[in-house]
Amino acid sequence: MLYLGIDIGGTSIKCAFVNEEGTISHPFTMKFIKGAKQEETLIKLGELIRGNVKAVQAEGYEVGGIGIGCPGSINSRSGICCFSGNLGWNNAPVAEMIRQSTGLPTKVTNDANAAMLGEAKFGVGKQYNNLVLLTLGTGVGGGLFLDGKLYEGNEGKGTELGHMVIERGGRQCTCGLKGCLEAYASVTALISDTKKAMKKDKDSKMWDFVKGDIKKVDGRTSFECAKKGDKTALKVVDDYEEYLTLGIINFCNIFRPEAVILSGGLSNQRKYLTDAVEKKLAAKDYGFKRTPEVKVLVSALGSDAGVVGAAALFIA
Amino acid sequence: MLYLGIDIGGTSIKCAFVNEEGTISHPFTMKFIKGAKQEETLIKLGELIRGNVKAVQAEGYEVGGIGIGCPGSINSRSGICCFSGNLGWNNAPVAEMIRQSTGLPTKVTNDANAAMLGEAKFGVGKQYNNLVLLTLGTGVGGGLFLDGKLYEGNEGKGTELGHMVIERGGRQCTCGLKGCLEAYASVTALISDTKKAMKKDKDSKMWDFVKGDIKKVDGRTSFECAKKGDKTALKVVDDYEEYLTLGIINFCNIFRPEAVILSGGLSNQRKYLTDAVEKKLAAKDYGFKRTPEVKVLVSALGSDAGVVGAAALFIA
Numbered sequence: 001m002l003y004l005g006i007d008i009g010g011t012s013i014k015c016a017f018v019n020e021e022g023t024i025s026h027p028f029t030m031k032f033i034k035g036a037k038q039e040e041t042l043i044k045l046g047e048l049i050r051g052n053v054k055a056v057q058a059e060g061y062e063v064g065g066i067g068i069g070c071p072g073s074i075n076s077r078s079g080i081c082c083f084s085g086n087l088g089w090n091n092a093p094v095a096e097m098i099r100q101s102t103g104l105p106t107k108v109t110n111d112a113n114a115a116m117l118g119e120a121k122f123g124v125g126k127q128y129n130n131l132v133l134l135t136l137g138t139g140v141g142g143g144l145f146l147d148g149k150l151y152e153g154n155e156g157k158g159t160e161l162g163h164m165v166i167e168r169g170g171r172q173c174t175c176g177l178k179g180c181l182e183a184y185a186s187v188t189a190l191i192s193d194t195k196k197a198m199k200k201d202k203d204s205k206m207w208d209f210v211k212g213d214i215k216k217v218d219g220r221t222s223f224e225c226a227k228k229g230d231k232t233a234l235k236v237v238d239d240y241e242e243y244l245t246l247g248i249i250n251f252c253n254i255f256r257p258e259a260v261i262l263s264g265g266l267s268n269q270r271k272y273l274t275d276a277v278e279k280k281l282a283a284k285d286y287g288f289k290r291t292p293e294v295k296v297l298v299s300a301l302g303s304d305a306g307v308v309g310a311a312a313l314f315i316a
Numbered sequence: 317m318l319y320l321g322i323d324i325g326g327t328s329i330k331c332a333f334v335n336e337e338g339t340i341s342h343p344f345t346m347k348f349i350k351g352a353k354q355e356e357t358l359i360k361l362g363e364l365i366r367g368n369v370k371a372v373q374a375e376g377y378e379v380g381g382i383g384i385g386c387p388g389s390i391n392s393r394s395g396i397c398c399f400s401g402n403l404g405w406n407n408a409p410v411a412e413m414i415r416q417s418t419g420l421p422t423k424v425t426n427d428a429n430a431a432m433l434g435e436a437k438f439g440v441g442k443q444y445n446n447l448v449l450l451t452l453g454t455g456v457g458g459g460l461f462l463d464g465k466l467y468e469g470n471e472g473k474g475t476e477l478g479h480m481v482i483e484r485g486g487r488q489c490t491c492g493l494k495g496c497l498e499a500y501a502s503v504t505a506l507i508s509d510t511k512k513a514m515k516k517d518k519d520s521k522m523w524d525f526v527k528g529d530i531k532k533v534d535g536r537t538s539f540e541c542a543k544k545g546d547k548t549a550l551k552v553v554d555d556y557e558e559y560l561t562l563g564i565i566n567f568c569n570i571f572r573p574e575a576v577i578l579s580g581g582l583s584n585q586r587k588y589l590t591d592a593v594e595k596k597l598a599a600k601d602y603g604f605k606r607t608p609e610v611k612v613l614v615s616a617l618g619s620d621a622g623v624v625g626a627a628a629l630f631i632a
């Protein structure tokens with residue numbers, strides 16, 4: 001039996017079939033048509049899926065269902081994307097349209113939830129029962145796997161882990177609140193902090209790294225120059241890790257998970273990032289006497305986590 | 317069938333039998349013997365339970381099990397109280413000793429978890445599936461009821477909701493961290509803030525309320541004087557509610573529960589407190605477009621929540 005996993009991103013839609021062991025096959029993608037309405041996009045996607053499902057069925061596979069990870073505020077019960085700023089979608093009946101177009105059972109969840117489920121079932125979290133996933137990208141997304149199950153909250157609208165305030169009255173967040181974790185631990189925040197630090201230190205090696213063009217600063221700039229010993233870069237990275245650790249401490253005390261999984265762009269720093277965070281965690285009184293340690297891990301499935309996890313909505 | 321619920325508090329142990337509808341009967345209590353070792357206390361408790369179980373059995377009731385809510389760091393799987401600063405307990409084999417003494421199945425959980433379960437099964441939360449409980453007392457305790465089940469975390473050591481940092485580098489908390497919710501939203505914090513405000517305003521009505529004796533300040537002082545319109549008291553209460561609301565916003569975004577339940581000493585302020593918090597919540601961008609509202613409720617079981625919830629560990 002195969003299941004189709006779909007990961008709706010900002011610029012394209014990644015699709016692949018996934019078997020019961022979590023192995024990917026027959027991938028395909030669809031680019032967003034600029035300016036297309038949500039219904040138009042979903043009709044196109046439905047047609048594309050139909051063709052691909054037929055193709056694998058012709059190879060003799062059964063297809064058990066279609067799982068979709070979608071950014072924004074998703075009602076996973078009704079399968080509606082209630083709101084997505086990035087996609088410009090409003091009350092888009094995602095599950096219903098794909099179900100009608102393909103005749104296959106269809107489920108939808110938030111994209112970070114899908115990544116969480118992928119890592120928990122088939123990735124770095126597979127031996128654990130309680131996991132927190134943070135996607136460190138443009139924003140900070142979150143997923144929760146609690147007592148061996150994906151947790152989604154009322155109407156599937158929970159686990160907005162990036163919008164936990166860690167600094168009352170702190171930095172303005174895109175959500176309207178001040179001091180959210182996202183305002184400090186997203187790649188967007190890191191880039192902004194990197195630029196600020198560079199403007200103050202014209203001798204920083206980070207200027208060479210971006211060939212003098214501050215517009216070329218990205219999430220790697222500070223990390224790569226920190227590895228080369230640049231003091232200003234080291235400070236930027238250390239501050240970043242300090243904020244991220246604070247967020248993780250909160251999740252440790254709230255959930256006491258076996259592990260926190262980092263994914264998204266910044267998780268490419270792998271052990272350079274997780275070692276630093278684990279060291280900072282160990283130095284803090286996170287929790288209480290005789291509480292179990294929490295591991296900080298990096299996504300094993302990387303950019304496939306969403307597709308695998310979406311399909312896993314059908315895999316027990 | 318009856319179940320015995322036990323709520324271990326700082327100065328005494330409350331016990332009562334609870335039926336499958338959550339109704340309490342045959343209550344009894346045990347005072348802590350000063351200076352007694354943990355084993356001594358548990359032996360005494362076991363004997364007391366045995367006598368009371370025999371008595372209800374003599375009345376023709378069956379007793380299905382003993383549920384215990386215990387403060388501190390509890391391993392609910394092994395039934396051990398790993399550490400409780402208040403009780404002075406260290407690796408106390410609570411479940412095992414009570415089981416051996418009584419011959420009845422015995423379960424242990426953290427006291428705030430027990431209160432959470434009581435409210436979720438038989439109290440103000442019984443129509444909901446996703447709930448966060450905050451006990452506003454000496455500290456800030458927490459319980460989570462997620463997807464229709466009590467969530468306890470790895471080794472049962474989760475849900476230390478009071479130790480979520482809301483103000484980086486803020487007030488020193490008893491746990492070693494700085495800026496925890498507990499350092500702002502506990503009764504202890506409120507009393508300290510009340511005293512500070514009174515020292516600055518010698519004309520505040522709060523001085524009359526405590527008959528000029530600042531040692532008499534308690535969690536009611538600021539609230540009762542705020543109701544009478546005392547400006548300084550109003551400011552103390554407003555600041556308190558602001559902090560509490562910030563903590564609740566975080567839990568809304570993390571869990572998107574149907575409701576947050578307040579219990580403990582301060583919840584006696586009932587609608588005076590919850591109305592203010594709901595108003596502050598509504599004024600903030602908590603969450604995102606099209607996310608469901610979160611109710612702020614007050615414990616219905618009050619000081620019985622722990623006993624009822626402990627017994628409910630056995631009631632499906």
